[in-house]
Amino acid sequence: xxxxxxxxxxxxxxxxxxxxGITTEVLHGIDLTLQQGEFTALIGPSGSGKSTxxxxxxxxxxxxxxxxxxxxxxxxxxxxxELTLLRGRSIGFVFQFHHLIPAxxxxxxxxxxLMLEAGRPLAAQRERATALLTRVGLADRLDFxxxxxxxxxxxxxxxxxxxxxxxxLILADEPTGNLDTAxxxxxxxxxxxxxxxxxxxxxxxxxxxxxxxxxRRVVELVxxxxxx
Amino acid sequence: xxxxxxxxxxxxxxxxxxxxxxxxxxxMGVGVxxxxxxxxxxxxxxxxxxxxxxxxxxxxxxxxxxxxxxxxPDSARAVSANVERRAQRLSSILQxxxxxxxxxxxxxxxxxxxxxxxxxxxxxxxATKSVALMGIDPEKYTRIVPMSSFMKEGEFRITANDAAIxxxxxxxxxxxxxxKIRLQTADxxxxxxTVAGIFDVGIxxxxxxxxxxxLRSAQNLLDLVGGVSSIDVTVRDLFKADAIGEQLxxxxxxxxxxxxxxxxxxxxxxxSQSASSYMIQFFVIISVAFGITSVLVVSxxxxxxxxxxxxxxxxxxxxxxHIFLLQGGLVGxxxxxxxSGLGALLVTFFASxxxxxxxxxxxxxxxxxxxxxxxxxxxxxxxILAAAAPAVxxxxxxxxVAIRNV
Numbered sequence: 001x002x003x004x005x006x007x008x009x010x011x012x013x014x015x016x017x018x019x020x021g022i023t024t025e026v027l028h029g030i031d032l033t034l035q036q037g038e039f040t041a042l043i044g045p046s047g048s049g050k051s052t053x054x055x056x057x058x059x060x061x062x063x064x065x066x067x068x069x070x071x072x073x074x075x076x077x078x079x080x081x082e083l084t085l086l087r088g089r090s091i092g093f094v095f096q097f098h099h100l101i102p103a104x105x106x107x108x109x110x111x112x113x114l115m116l117e118a119g120r121p122l123a124a125q126r127e128r129a130t131a132l133l134t135r136v137g138l139a140d141r142l143d144f145x146x147x148x149x150x151x152x153x154x155x156x157x158x159x160x161x162x163x164x165x166x167x168x169l170i171l172a173d174e175p176t177g178n179l180d181t182a183x184x185x186x187x188x189x190x191x192x193x194x195x196x197x198x199x200x201x202x203x204x205x206x207x208x209x210x211x212x213x214x215x216r217r218v219v220e221l222v223x224x225x226x227x228x
Numbered sequence: 229x230x231x232x233x234x235x236x237x238x239x240x241x242x243x244x245x246x247x248x249x250x251x252x253x254x255x256m257g258v259g260v261x262x263x264x265x266x267x268x269x270x271x272x273x274x275x276x277x278x279x280x281x282x283x284x285x286x287x288x289x290x291x292x293x294x295x296x297x298x299x300x301p302d303s304a305r306a307v308s309a310n311v312e313r314r315a316q317r318l319s320s321i322l323q324x325x326x327x328x329x330x331x332x333x334x335x336x337x338x339x340x341x342x343x344x345x346x347x348x349x350x351x352x353x354x355a356t357k358s359v360a361l362m363g364i365d366p367e368k369y370t371r372i373v374p375m376s377s378f379m380k381e382g383e384f385r386i387t388a389n390d391a392a393i394x395x396x397x398x399x400x401x402x403x404x405x406x407x408k409i410r411l412q413t414a415d416x417x418x419x420x421x422t423v424a425g426i427f428d429v430g431i432x433x434x435x436x437x438x439x440x441x442x443l444r445s446a447q448n449l450l451d452l453v454g455g456v457s458s459i460d461v462t463v464r465d466l467f468k469a470d471a472i473g474e475q476l477x478x479x480x481x482x483x484x485x486x487x488x489x490x491x492x493x494x495x496x497x498x499x500s501q502s503a504s505s506y507m508i509q510f511f512v513i514i515s516v517a518f519g520i521t522s523v524l525v526v527s528x529x530x531x532x533x534x535x536x537x538x539x540x541x542x543x544x545x546x547x548x549x550h551i552f553l554l555q556g557g558l559v560g561x562x563x564x565x566x567x568s569g570l571g572a573l574l575v576t577f578f579a580s581x582x583x584x585x586x587x588x589x590x591x592x593x594x595x596x597x598x599x600x601x602x603x604x605x606x607x608x609x610x611x612i613l614a615a616a617a618p619a620v621x622x623x624x625x626x627x628x629v630a631i632r633n634v
Contacts (some may be wrong), residue, residue: 051426057307058540060539060540060627060628061628080544080545081544081545081546082404084539084543085542087540087541087542087545088541089542089544095537095631097532099536099537099631100537101240101534101537101538102242102534103238103242103534110408110542111540112540113541115231115234116231116538116541116542116543116547117542118231119230119231119307120229120230120234121229121231121234129575142418161541165542176235177256193267
């Protein structure tokens with residue numbers, strides 16, 4: 001029952017840490033579907049398994065059991081190489097701590113997913129990265145190294161980078177967790193606008209109930225189970 | 229530029245101090261290797277040149293005389309006999325002109341010269357000296373031993389009357405240019421020659437004993453009419469003298485003695501010198517490799533967050549591995565360029581300080597492009613191999629863990 005408009009479909013996904021001796025089951029049979037264009041918040045207390053779930057959806061971590069489909073494609077049998085390729089094409093990441101590469105300028109950081117896909121820098125990538133940085137309001141900071149940018153600016157670069165390869169899904173892990181309220185509001189607004197403009201699906205992990213309530217859908221995770 | 233190269237170069241540029249230390253290590257390592265190699269090559273070459281300055285590469289002689297037995301033992305009877313070895317007469321090479329023509333045709337042979345050599349006395353007034361007669365064809369002989377360059381007085385002019393002797397013999401006999409000497413052999417044959425040239429080949433024993441006369445004079449004196457006692461040969465590649473000598477011996481039925489056999493001690497010395505130099509170079513390479521590995525291991529740990537981000541953005545493990553291998557290779561290659569410069573500088577400086585009492589350098593500086601190419605190749609490969617363990621480690625990083633560990 002895979003539907004192409006389902007960007008992500010999880011069926012009975014479990015995650016168990018530790019193998020011999022003490023094992024901890026972090027996720028207990030998660031069923032979750034994200035459809036094209038959805039803007040979803042993932043909330044829950046610390047230790048509820050939010051990050052693990054996000055990593056599994058982002059194909060950074062393997063589930064212990066269950067089915068994960070990305071745009072209708074089953075990922076269980078894919079090799080590490082294939083998963084990497086699928087991840088690069090389908091999923092953009094925005095992390096809490098910006099995670100830009102310090103040795104590269106803002107422009108080059110945004111170009112990075114494109115360069116990785118094409119294998120080399122190209123003029124077209126430069127144009128797209130410039131357009132994206134202009135879109136997030138950093139047209140005058142193209143050649144700045146991350147260290148020269150403020151926290152909010154770095155997060156804008158990270159968002160531009162997540163958008164670069166035009167992935168259908170963007171996963172954001174506490175994207176505003178490290179910012180002051182004003183910057184956090186701006187970043188959140190930017191994510192929302194991008195969602196409206198491009199129809200990109202967003203899954204945003206947040207602690208901030210104020211932000212969560214502004215999302216159209218809220219998924220709450222408690223003790224490894226979805227409660228809403 | 230491929231993305232792996234871009235990332236490798238940028239990481240190297242970013243890790244300034246680390247890159248500097250790795251580069252410094254490779255530079256010094258390659259510097260030492262270049263210095264040692266050119267020093268030893270230069271020294272060995274000058275030793276060989278000095279040794280071979282007065283020698284042919286291969287000397288062909290007639291086979292030894294064997295005692296022939298009259299009664300041979302067989303299955304029916306045993307023979308009790310004491311077979312003595314024969315005293316070796318001075319004998320001629322049969323058909324030596326034809327053999328020489330054959331030798332000259334071989335591509336690996338550069339010069340061939342006939343020689344009639346034997347013992348004699350040089351007599352002047354009441355002084356008598358034992359000498360070695362060297363009956364030669366001057367034009368051919370000077371292509372084997374450049375006698376003209378050894379002349380102290382007069383010239384290397386060998387004719388029916390004119391001869392050349394060494395400085396020590398000249399002093400012993402008290403002769404100068406134009407003086408006459410009588411040469412007399414043990415069986416009473418004698419001839420009088422005029423000293424036309426006095427040479428110094430740099431070896432006292434030879435300066436005291438060698439007397440150069442024409443082939444014909446030596447043949448008469450040594451009772452070897454029409455014959456020669458040996459044939460001197462030089463070859464293109466002097467380190468193949470042994471092998472070529474054996475081939476020539478098979479071809480001609482003569483015995484061949486190469487300079488390597490004649491100077492076996494020297495060869496052992498040169499070989500052990502080379503061996504110890506290879507040993508030192510090997511350990512220098514190993515320690516340079518360890519240096520690169522340990523710096524890159526630290527660099528992988530420091531870069532683990534970046535590696536995690538790259539992995540999340542769709543960078544395969546293989547690519548991560550290549551990025552770190554490239555860093556090792558690039559450090560090796562560029563370090564070898566600096567190191568070649570350093571080594572060349574060192575050896576030039578050393579050569580300029582190490583001089584003979586007369587001011588000539590003790591050894592020529594040998595800086596061949598091939599040596600630099602080898603150094604660059606070895607350093608690059610060493611860098612890549614040294615980066616292997618860190619690269620594998622980086623590729624194995626779990627992106628989740630790598631991103632978490634800020």
